[in-house]
Amino acid sequence: MKLEIKELHASVEGKEILKGVNLSVGQGETHALMGPNGSGKSTLAYTVMGHPKYQVTSGEILIDGESVVGLPPDKRVKKGLFLAFQYPVSVQGVSMFSFLRAAYNNSRPAGSESPTIFEFKEVVAEKLKLLNMDESFLNRYLNEGFSGGEKKKAEILQMALMQPKFAVLDETDSGLDIDALRVVAEGINKVSGPQMGSLLITHYQRILKYVRPQFVHVMFEGRIIESGGEELSRLLEEKGYTWIRGYREEEQAPPQVGQTL
Amino acid sequence: MPQASLTSFDEGLVGSISASLGEPSWLTDARLEAFRQFVALPSEKSPLYTKYAKTFDIGLDRFKAAPGGSEIDFRSFFTGYLTGNESDILLQGNETQVHAELSRNVSSKGVELMSFHDALGRDEGAVRKLVEGRLVKSETDKYAAFVNAFFNCGTFVRVPKGVVLDKPLRKMLLLDSPRTPVIEQTFVVAEEEARLVYLEEQYSKGVPSPAFVASTAEILAGPNSHIDFSSIQLLDDQTTHLSNRGVGVSNDARATMSSLSLGASVSRSRTNFYLNGRGSFAEGFEIFFTDGEQRYDYETNLVHNSPDSTGSTQARGVLKGKSQSIFKGMIKIVKEAKNARSYLAHHVMILERTAKSDGIPSLEIDNNEVKATHSASVAQVDEEQLFYLTARGLPPDEAKRMVVLGFFEPVLSRVPIEQTREGARFMIEGKWEGEKRRLVDRETLLAATGELTPEVKESEDIFERHYKYR
Numbered sequence: 001m002k003l004e005i006k007e008l009h010a011s012v013e014g015k016e017i018l019k020g021v022n023l024s025v026g027q028g029e030t031h032a033l034m035g036p037n038g039s040g041k042s043t044l045a046y047t048v049m050g051h052p053k054y055q056v057t058s059g060e061i062l063i064d065g066e067s068v069v070g071l072p073p074d075k076r077v078k079k080g081l082f083l084a085f086q087y088p089v090s091v092q093g094v095s096m097f098s099f100l101r102a103a104y105n106n107s108r109p110a111g112s113e114s115p116t117i118f119e120f121k122e123v124v125a126e127k128l129k130l131l132n133m134d135e136s137f138l139n140r141y142l143n144e145g146f147s148g149g150e151k152k153k154a155e156i157l158q159m160a161l162m163q164p165k166f167a168v169l170d171e172t173d174s175g176l177d178i179d180a181l182r183v184v185a186e187g188i189n190k191v192s193g194p195q196m197g198s199l200l201i202t203h204y205q206r207i208l209k210y211v212r213p214q215f216v217h218v219m220f221e222g223r224i225i226e227s228g229g230e231e232l233s234r235l236l237e238e239k240g241y242t243w244i245r246g247y248r249e250e251e252q253a254p255p256q257v258g259q260t261l
Numbered sequence: 262m263p264q265a266s267l268t269s270f271d272e273g274l275v276g277s278i279s280a281s282l283g284e285p286s287w288l289t290d291a292r293l294e295a296f297r298q299f300v301a302l303p304s305e306k307s308p309l310y311t312k313y314a315k316t317f318d319i320g321l322d323r324f325k326a327a328p329g330g331s332e333i334d335f336r337s338f339f340t341g342y343l344t345g346n347e348s349d350i351l352l353q354g355n356e357t358q359v360h361a362e363l364s365r366n367v368s369s370k371g372v373e374l375m376s377f378h379d380a381l382g383r384d385e386g387a388v389r390k391l392v393e394g395r396l397v398k399s400e401t402d403k404y405a406a407f408v409n410a411f412f413n414c415g416t417f418v419r420v421p422k423g424v425v426l427d428k429p430l431r432k433m434l435l436l437d438s439p440r441t442p443v444i445e446q447t448f449v450v451a452e453e454e455a456r457l458v459y460l461e462e463q464y465s466k467g468v469p470s471p472a473f474v475a476s477t478a479e480i481l482a483g484p485n486s487h488i489d490f491s492s493i494q495l496l497d498d499q500t501t502h503l504s505n506r507g508v509g510v511s512n513d514a515r516a517t518m519s520s521l522s523l524g525a526s527v528s529r530s531r532t533n534f535y536l537n538g539r540g541s542f543a544e545g546f547e548i549f550f551t552d553g554e555q556r557y558d559y560e561t562n563l564v565h566n567s568p569d570s571t572g573s574t575q576a577r578g579v580l581k582g583k584s585q586s587i588f589k590g591m592i593k594i595v596k597e598a599k600n601a602r603s604y605l606a607h608h609v610m611i612l613e614r615t616a617k618s619d620g621i622p623s624l625e626i627d628n629n630e631v632k633a634t635h636s637a638s639v640a641q642v643d644e645e646q647l648f649y650l651t652a653r654g655l656p657p658d659e660a661k662r663m664v665v666l667g668f669f670e671p672v673l674s675r676v677p678i679e680q681t682r683e684g685a686r687f688m689i690e691g692k693w694e695g696e697k698r699r700l701v702d703r704e705t706l707l708a709a710t711g712e713l714t715p716e717v718k719e720s721e722d723i724f725e726r727h728y729k730y731r
Contacts, residue, residue, distance in 0.1 A: 050652075052644070072651060072657065073651040074655060074656050074657070074660075077653065083652055085652075089646050091646050092667065093668055093670030095716075116712075162654065
């Protein structure tokens with residue numbers, strides 16, 4: 001089973017951001033996707049999940065060989081996709097508890113019976129424990145007034161409940177101090193396993209000390225320009241993204257005078 | 262008794278209503294004085310609001326009325342509306358008070374729940390004082406004057422000094438194609454250190470018909486007393502609704518007004534809180550959900566007449582279809598009201614571009630040592646919220662339902678009366694599903710919904726979350 005992205009081109013408000021992305025994530029694999037600001041990492045995440053503002057102009061997103069392009073987000077969830085948001089929105093008036101319950105019920109295979117409120121309480125209590133989260137969390141409004149760390153933990157809690165086949169984690173490490181980072185990373189490790197493939201989008205190498213990827217990809221200007229093993233992330237950390245830019249320029253013809261880069 | 266013929270709202274009708282109810286002459290005179298105001302006043306006095314007057318005009322000219330009540334057999338009339346377990350309830354069918362019931366435990370404490378005219382017969386002196394000291398003054402508003410002149414029914418509630426009621430007193434108005442408008446005058450009085458919860462419900466039954474329900478209510482919280490008043494308006498979409506309330510709060514007393522409005526074609530509702538005593542506290546919750554071509558004109562004013570008084574009113578509404586709403590609200594703090602704290606909020610969600618809403622909050626403050634703040638917004642459903650929920654597997658309809666119903670919660674969850682709070686959720690959900698529901702007791706609610714979701718309670722201090730001080 002695989003999440004495959006083939007020659008994917010995508011635009012936001014008419015502007016092309018993804019310019020032919022190729023990537024394949026197998027079940028049980030952990031991939032890291034790195035790249036400088038504006039390289040298209042978050043666009044890839046949103047496009048895979050089906051955000052209405054992101055238009056696929058060509059190419060494919062396949063889960064187990066079936067295209068999900070054109071499917072609304074909730075149908076993609078049914079196919080086993082999950083996106084941990086970089087900036088989870090807050091929804092006033094919707095309790096964490098009822099939200100999690102709806103998410104849980106809607107991510108289960110068709111035909112399976114939804115648990116009662118009491119059964120669900122047990123399910124969620126177990127996951128909260130796994131992530132060292134307090135039960136009082138459930139009695140708050142969805143992401144409302146959450147600290148950066150709480151928001152990211154809440155995303156991982158949702159992943160733990162929904163048990164996706166493939167998870168895209170969009171900068172789950174951003175905005176976290178070192179302790180929170182470790183807790184969240186441990187959470188990711190506990191939730192992922194041989195039945196889940198994950199794509200970890202990050203700027204920095206620091207989370208990769210805790211969540212060890214087998215594959216590292218570097219994105220630049222809407223394409224994946226380099227793929228390798230863990231060593232690639234260390235190389236990036238050492239040399240910085242300017243190294244990537246330089247690396248690209250060697251391949252391309254030197255810019256003409258007056259041409260904007 | 263032959264039925265009197267219907268006439269328009271003229272001076273003759275004032276006299277014939279009063280005569281048919283056997284009223285003393287001072288009351289007839291008070292009606293006639295109100296009638297003069299009614300004739301003299303424009304439909305909208307404040308230049309702040311005149312430009313909205315036409316859109317929200319209740320169209321009084323369409324109605325005619327006649328004196329005299331109609332015969333109603335309450336058992337058949339209220340079939341399906343009562344569980345049989347009700348106590349401490351007053352039932353009214355159209356303009357006719359049909360049944361009042363107080364449990365022995367409550368009546369033995371001297372609590373009164375009866376029609377206005379029964380109270381007039383029992384204690385004319387007290388009623389006269391109340392009428393002459395009305396907070397809803399005829400000279401301030403054409404429609405207040407209208408009700409004061411033409412009321413053909415009314416409710417009287419009085420809880421004596423020191424009596425604390427733990428169960429609500431209820432009043433249910435049920436409409437079934439009334440021949441004449443229902444025009445009510447209500448008094449709810451808590452004497453010193455008394456405590457009461459009052460639930461007012463308005464429903465239509467049968468085939469929708471162009472009916473008219475108008476009312477004024479005087480809610481008077483004596484020193485150190487506590488009144489929680491809740492009002493549920495679920496009239497059918499051909500009914501015109503008019504309401505005027507004055508809430509008077511004495512020293513260290515507390516009054517809350519929770520109102521849920523889902524029904525009527527046109528509704529004009531005004532609540533004035535008068536914080537008259539030192540340390541008085543008043544809190545208003547206005548919750549509404551409109552669709553079709555409903556038009557709601559809401560006004561809430563907080564008048565701080567005394568020091569150390571606290572007032573807050575929060576409105577939340579959702580509009581669908583071609584419905585329209587206007588919210589008017591003013592905080593008024595007089596010079597003597599040092600250390601007053603006041604908060605006014607109006608937040609509305611528009612579900613379709615065809616719906617319209619406006620909010621006009623304003624301040625009039627004559628003392629610098631006060632805190633007063635207001636906030637208002639009109640917004641559409643947030644697409645990013647919808648995306649987030651659908652990315653968690655919720656189908657678009659369910660995501661939207663969750664966001665919209667959640668929108669009410671920050672105000673709804675603060676409604677102090679549990680039955681109203683839970684019932685309001687049930688009724689709002691019903692409106693979302695296109696299903697008519699009513700206020701039900703907890704057992705019925707549990708049987709209908711299977712379970713009650715645990716609630717989120719935000720901070721108790723209404724000022725904690727607001728930092729804009731004047």
